[in-house]
Amino acid sequence: MKIDDAAARLEALGNRTRLQIYRALVRAGRSGTPVGRLQDKLKIPASTLSHHIKSLVAVGLVSQVRESTTLVCHANYDSMQGLVDFLVSECCVDEAECKDAKTAA
Amino acid sequence: MKIDDAAARLEALGNRTRLQIYRALVRAGRSGTPVGRLQDKLKIPASTLSHHIKSLVAVGLVSQVRESTTLVCHANYDSMQGLVDFLVSECCVDEAECKDAKTAA
DNA sequence: ACGGTATTTCTAGAATATTGGAAATATGGA
DNA sequence: TCCATATTTCCAATATTCTAGAAATACCGT
Numbered sequence: 001m002k003i004d005d006a007a008a009r010l011e012a013l014g015n016r017t018r019l020q021i022y023r024a025l026v027r028a029g030r031s032g033t034p035v036g037r038l039q040d041k042l043k044i045p046a047s048t049l050s051h052h053i054k055s056l057v058a059v060g061l062v063s064q065v066r067e068s069t070t071l072v073c074h075a076n077y078d079s080m081q082g083l084v085d086f087l088v089s090e091c092c093v094d095e096a097e098c099k100d101a102k103t104a105a
Numbered sequence: 106m107k108i109d110d111a112a113a114r115l116e117a118l119g120n121r122t123r124l125q126i127y128r129a130l131v132r133a134g135r136s137g138t139p140v141g142r143l144q145d146k147l148k149i150p151a152s153t154l155s156h157h158i159k160s161l162v163a164v165g166l167v168s169q170v171r172e173s174t175t176l177v178c179h180a181n182y183d184s185m186q187g188l189v190d191f192l193v194s195e196c197c198v199d200e201a202e203c204k205d206a207k208t209a210a
Numbered sequence: 211a212c213g214g215t216a217t218t219t220c221t222a223g224a225a226t227a228t229t230g231g232a233a234a235t236a237t238g239g240a
Numbered sequence: 241t242c243c244a245t246a247t248t249t250c251c252a253a254t255a256t257t258c259t260a261g262a263a264a265t266a267c268c269g270t
Contacts, residue, residue: 003121003124003125003128004121006124007118007119007120007121007124008119009119010115010116010118010119010124011115011116011119011120012119013112013115013119013192014112014113014114014115014116014117014118014119015112015116015257015258016108016109016112017258019108019111019112019115020108023108023195024199026192026193026195026196026197027195027196027197027198027199027200028197028199028200029196029197029199029200030197030200031200034216035216035217035218036215036216036217039216039217044259044260045259045260045261046216046217046218046260047217047218047219047220047259047260047261047262048258048259048260049217050217050218050219051218051219051258051259051260052258054218066266066267068267068268069214069215069216069217069266069267069268070215070216070217070267071216071217071218080192080193084189084192084193087118087131087185087189088131088185088189090128090131090132091131091132091134092131092132092133092134092135093132094129094132094133094134095132095133095134095135095136120227120228122228139246140246140247140248141245141246141247144246144247149229149230150229150230150231151230151246151247151248152229152230152231152232152247152248152249152250153228153229153230154247155247155248155249156227156228156229156230156248156249157228159248171236171237173237173238174236174237174238174244174245174246174247175237175245175246175247176246176247176248
């Protein structure tokens, strides 16, 4: 993963409202959650919610599938995993002796 | 971890420059990196760099130790680990059947 | 085609973040 | 004490993000 992609994903998650949305989707698992249900749960105006979801989709952390009139959102686990891997990768490569740090990470 | 703390850490990492700084520190491992060396490596004006480091320190992702005239920065692995745990925790708790998702996460 | 529900796009004001020069502060050595 | 190096704080300009009302669009059932 390129650093700009990682930064974009982290930035997307680095907002209370968007992190709430993302966590709700993670908790929902495979079945996902429709936009309207997120709106009820989180009490966010529709346009604001739509903007936030859009940015999560834009960076690949969330995907959407239309089911007739409702749009169901899903957390994209692979995307998150890639991000986590990026964060801990190359730990200590610029340092010779860091066994403790490596096991900690 | 509270959601606001997690969001604050993610926001701190969600900026290209700060992510570069953080990654340089992760790569440096236990020995850490002085502020001045980061400045040379990343070619960032001192004041800008200082601002960014300050925000990483503020959220606990980075710690600093003074060694005579230089300030050495370290990536705080525990802090990162807590963040990663938060992100994947409670996966699927609102969904009955999601074994695939759970193993993927 | 029409009506209703779901959701997005348009728009714009307010709030916040980013940047970096200049001045201030910290540290240790001569 | 005085200097040199390291780093931060102050300040202000610029850029970006956040928010949400209103209008527009999408979809389906009738």
